[in-house]
Amino acid sequence: MDKVEGTVLEVGETRTVATRYGERELAELTLLVDGEPTKVTLWGDWAETAGYVEQGHTVAVLNPNVTENEGRTGYATGEDSRVVVEPSYLVNATDVRAWVQCPRIEYLNKLTGVPLKYEVVRGTVVHGVFEDMLNGEEVEGSVDERVRDAGLELGLLGREADGVRDEVREHARAVEGWLEQTRLGDGDDGWRTEKTLFDASLGMKGRADALRADSPVELKTGSCDGDARFKDKIQTACYALMLQTNPQTGVVLYTGTDGAPAREFRLSDGLLDFALRKRNEVAASETAGRTPTGHEANADCSRCFEYDTCTVVAGRLDQESKAGTVGEPLPDEERDYFEEQHAVLEQERRAVHDEHSSLSDDEGALEVRVRDAEPLADGGWRLELSRTSDEPTRITEGDLVLVSDGDPSKDAETAWVRDVTADAVAVRVGERIDATRIDAYPSTVTVDRYMVALHDFVLKADERRRDVLLGRASPGFDGTASDGTYIENNEAQDRAVARSVAARDLSLIQGPPGTGKTHTVARLVRALVDRGERVLLSSFTNRAVDNALEALLEQGYDGFVRLGTRDGVRADMLEHRFDEAGEPTERASALRDASVVACTTATCASRVMREQGFDYAVVDEASQLTEPATLSAVNLASTFVLVGDHEQLPPVSASEAPSMFERLADKYPESAVTLRRQYRMAQRIQSFSSKEFYDGALFPADDEVARRSIEDIADPPDRYSDPVTFVPVDGEERQNVNVDEAEAVEAVHAELVDSGVPSGSIAVIAPFRAQVAELGRRLPDETPVDTVDRFQGSSQDTVVLSFVASDDLDSPVFDDPRRLNVALTRAKRALVLVGNPDALRTDPFCSRLLDWAV
Numbered sequence: 039m040d041k042v043e044g045t046v047l048e049v050g051e052t053r054t055v056a057t058r059y060g061e062r063e064l065a066e067l068t069l070l071v072d073g074e075p076t077k078v079t080l081w082g083d084w085a086e087t088a089g090y091v092e093q094g095h096t097v098a099v100l101n102p103n104v105t106e107n108e109g110r111t112g113y114a115t116g117e118d119s120r121v122v123v124e125p126s127y128l129v130n131a132t133d134v135r136a137w138v139q140c141p142r143i144e145y146l147n148k149l150t151g152v153p154l155k156y157e158v159v160r161g162t163v164v165h166g167v168f169e170d171m172l173n174g175e176e177v178e179g180s181v182d183e184r185v186r187d188a189g190l191e192l193g194l195l196g197r198e199a200d201g202v203r204d205e206v207r208e209h210a211r212a213v214e215g216w217l218e219q220t221r222l223g224d225g226d227d228g229w230r231t232e233k234t235l236f237d238a239s240l241g242m243k244g245r246a247d248a249l250r251a252d253s254p255v256e257l258k259t260g261s262c263d264g265d266a267r268f269k270d271k272i273q274t275a276c277y278a279l280m281l282q283t284n285p286q287t288g289v290v291l292y293t294g295t296d297g298a299p300a301r302e303f304r305l306s307d308g309l310l311d312f313a314l315r316k317r318n319e320v321a322a323s324e325t326a327g328r329t330p331t332g333h334e335a336n337a338d339c340s341r342c343f344e345y346d347t348c349t350v351v352a353g354r355l356d357q358e359s360k361a362g363t364v365g366e367p368l369p370d371e372e373r374d375y376f377e378e379q380h381a382v383l384e385q386e387r388r389a390v391h392d393e394h395s396s397l398s399d400d401e402g403a404l405e406v407r408v409r410d411a412e413p414l415a416d417g418g419w420r421l422e423l424s425r426t427s428d429e430p431t432r433i434t435e436g437d438l439v440l441v442s443d444g445d446p447s448k449d450a451e452t453a454w455v456r457d458v459t460a461d462a463v464a465v466r467v468g469e470r471i472d473a474t475r476i477d478a479y480p481s482t483v484t485v486d487r488y489m490v491a492l493h494d495f496v497l498k499a500d501e502r503r504r505d506v507l508l509g510r511a512s513p514g515f516d517g518t519a520s521d522g523t524y525i526e527n528n529e530a531q532d533r534a535v536a537r538s539v540a541a542r543d544l545s546l547i548q549g550p551p552g553t554g555k556t557h558t559v560a561r562l563v564r565a566l567v568d569r570g571e572r573v574l575l576s577s578f579t580n581r582a583v584d585n586a587l588e589a590l591l592e593q594g595y596d597g598f599v600r601l602g603t604r605d606g607v608r609a610d611m612l613e614h615r616f617d618e619a620g621e622p623t624e625r626a627s628a629l630r631d632a633s634v635v636a637c638t639t640a641t642c643a644s645r646v647m648r649e650q651g652f653d654y655a656v657v658d659e660a661s662q663l664t665e666p667a668t669l670s671a672v673n674l675a676s677t678f679v680l681v682g683d684h685e686q687l688p689p690v691s692a693s694e695a696p697s698m699f700e701r702l703a704d705k706y707p708e709s710a711v712t713l714r715r716q717y718r719m720a721q722r723i724q725s726f727s728s729k730e731f732y733d734g735a736l737f738p739a740d741d742e743v744a745r746r747s748i749e750d751i752a753d754p755p756d757r758y759s760d761p762v763t764f765v766p767v768d769g770e771e772r773q774n775v776n777v778d779e780a781e782a783v784e785a786v787h788a789e790l791v792d793s794g795v796p797s798g799s800i801a802v803i804a805p806f807r808a809q810v811a812e813l814g815r816r817l818p819d820e821t822p823v824d825t826v827d828r829f830q831g832s833s834q835d836t837v838v839l840s841f842v843a844s845d846d847l848d849s850p851v852f853d854d855p856r857r858l859n860v861a862l863t864r865a866k867r868a869l870v871l872v873g874n875p876d877a878l879r880t881d882p883f884c885s886r887l888l889d890w891a892v
């Protein structure tokens with residue numbers, strides 16, 4: 039038995055007992071292992087674990103001793119044992135480092151984020167240069183390039199490139215000599231840089247600056263007179279724990295030190311176990327939703343660089359803090375809001391960690407083979423990977439993954455997914471790798487950013503903003519600012535722009551499917567810019583940001599900058615992408631002078647954007663945003679406009695809470711304008727949605743739209759003469775797949791294509807990924823096949839919907855009627871519904887749907 043793992047049922051008292059080795063501490067846990075309560079005795083330092091785990095936590099003991107007591111098998115820690123709390127929670131090595139300084143510092147880091155500070159930016163530059171040096175690049179050129187890359191941030195900090203280059207060169211020189219020596223010493227090389235590491239059995243992850251002959255080397259830009267700092271040793275020990283090579287020594291390089299920069303130290307078992315116990319404390323505290331007080335550690339608060347933040351946060355949020363508190367607690371509403379949203383974000387962080395599960399049990403990993411590898415201009419690679427098994431996958435475009443040659447715990451590279459089809463996955467990766475396996479490796483960056491947005495709202499927003507958002511004051515409108523006509527041919531759109539332009543606090547635009555939300559947003563942005571306002575244009579997804587910009591371009595406006603990564607921004611928008619690299623002063627003014635800045639809500643909470651201020655924030659897709667995600671955009675502006683439709687998909691969130699859009703639309707209906715005329719669907723297609731979701735008040739924009747038919751573009755069989763067709767199938771659903779329905783969809787597709795409908799203008803929607811995979815195998819590549827969620831915001835001439843369900847309706851497409859609303863409103867000319875009528879009749883809503891469709 040090399041591991042025992044279970045859920046904690048009971049935590050026993052820690053006590054001291056006399057043994058033949060002297061006095062020792064012990065604590066007993068009762069774990070539920072394979073359905074049986076099982077005693078596990080923790081000895082010595084591992085007994086501390088009982089001080090912070092609680093019922094419900096998962097605990098694993100690696101290499102336990104087996105004990106027998108009155109005929110019952112139990113376990114105890116032995117000499118080689120290690121205890122891991124919540125192994126599936128991959129704690130970052132840098133978080134363990136912060137926790138060792140003080141648990142409250144770790145908590146505050148997450149809450150307040152990394153601010154735009156010169157030391158931070160310079161640190162990033164020095165790390166980049168170090169990486170280049172190890173890769174054999176020449177220092178001078180590397181310094182120039184890395185300083186250039188940080189141009190925008192340096193410029194915003196008011197720094198000149200020359201001065202920064204001089205400083206970075208100093209740091210580089212400090213390690214150059216050491217590198218020379220170590221290279222001469224062991225004839226090179228065995229250096230590896232920026233290594234992604236994780237260990238799913240120890241619940242840790244991180245990115246080591248470098249490995250030298252498989253020993254961790256950590257770079258710090260500070261100075262150090264004596265031995266390596268304890269917190270740095272602990273961080274390095276975390277990397278050592280994740281390496282399977284059992285390194286004996288670690289090195290911390292202090293590049294700000296006069297004289298020799300390297301501090302080498304022994305990675306003793308005691309140090310490694312200590313690092314793991316600290317990691318366990320982080321995991322236990324975060325998964326239990328505790329707020330550290332600082333009393334857990336014996337740090338000296340009076341000398342702490344986080345003293346001010348710590349005491350103010352504690353004072354305003356009424357938290358206990360070892361350092362004391364400053365200021366009066368905020369009103370109850372603010373504190374309740376903070377608690378509630380904070381808990382949801384922590385739940386989401388947990389959900390991200392749960393997605394790492396394939397790393398420990400192989401379930402869900404994707405098997406692949408390299409089909410093509412193409413070098414990219416920036417030094418990275420685009421890999422085209424053929425899928426070698428039929429397993430459905432949750433991995434989708436935009437995800438962060440690990441690609442490896444079979445064992446992700448050995449040599450894995452992080453990669454961004456560019457495209458996923460039924461038989462292939464395209465990824466962008468830093469180094470070429472002979473990939474045979476892909477694992478989901480979701481990042482908590484977005485959760486971290488939204489946490490910061492929550493903090494900024496509660497602790498930094500002005501009183502008026504807090505009053506309006508927390509329901510203590512109604513939004514104000516300026517009676518005089520709304521004169522003039524903005525959109526001549528659509529009264530509701532015009533009113534939406536006029537109300538928004540007149541808003542003092544906020545305005546809301548509800549746009550049912552195809553009603554011209556994006557068109558209205560573009561017109562609004564132009565109106566605001568004409569008035570001299572500086573506008574932030576933001577949305578949940580990159581796709582929606584680019585769509586809004588496309589609408590702006592169509593209306594003849596191109597004075598915007600698009601912030602985002604090369605991978606995120608759509609190819610045809612790359613020419614508008616803001617290049618952060620360049621001469622600092624020039625880059626900073628280019629951003630500051632831009633009248634319109636466009637980016638995703640996650641980017642809004644980045645350290646660069648947090649420094650920007652706007653008159654207006656216009657947020658599209660707002661009904662799909664959680665409260666903190668919405669805050670990340672609206673925090674940056676004096677007035678904001680949210681655009682969305684709460685009758686379509688709600689936010690993807692760990693909580694059932696409505697979006698801020700929906701909450702405010704309920705609270706302040708007079709601040710909302712609803713668009714009514716839709717430019718997409720034939721009258722017959724829109725009628726069900728109009729009646730069920732919009733009180734019958736959704737209309738085709740004109741006759742052309744109302745009369746749209748597939749017969750205008752093809753010559754289909756008679757049964758498609760009605761824009762809505764129901765195809766009954768008596769199929770069986772097994773594990774979210776309905777093969778008979780898939781066959782029927784294939785037949786419908788063939789019939790339509792044979793009659794002249796272009797294959798690429800037919801979209802197929804199914805509620806489950808498994809059915810999507812089944813359909814994807816049967817249909818040609820140019821036919822888009824996906825789940826409902828991926829189709830929100832898009833449309834096609836023809837949409838075929840496979841319901842899958844065969845007995846009763848407990849599938850996700852039905853658990854929320856809004857999801858079905860989206861599915862039913864994507865088609866312009868023909869909507870074909872394929873399903874089991876008996877199953878659909880079991881639900882009143884779907885029964886009405888059937889009455890309409892047949």
Ligand SMILES: Nc1ncnc2c1ncn2[C@@H]1O[C@H](COP(=O)(O)OP(=O)(O)OP(=O)(O)O)[C@@H](O)[C@H]1O
Binds near residue numbers: 549550551556832
């Ligand atoms: N006032 C208008 N006059 C003419 N055409 C319009 C007007 N408003 C919108 N449209 C057209 O209607 C179509 C749908 O508009 P848009 O893409 O803005 O809708 P949307 O509400 O954003 O869609 P979705 O519900 O999918 O998000 C576009 O082709 C757009 O050009």
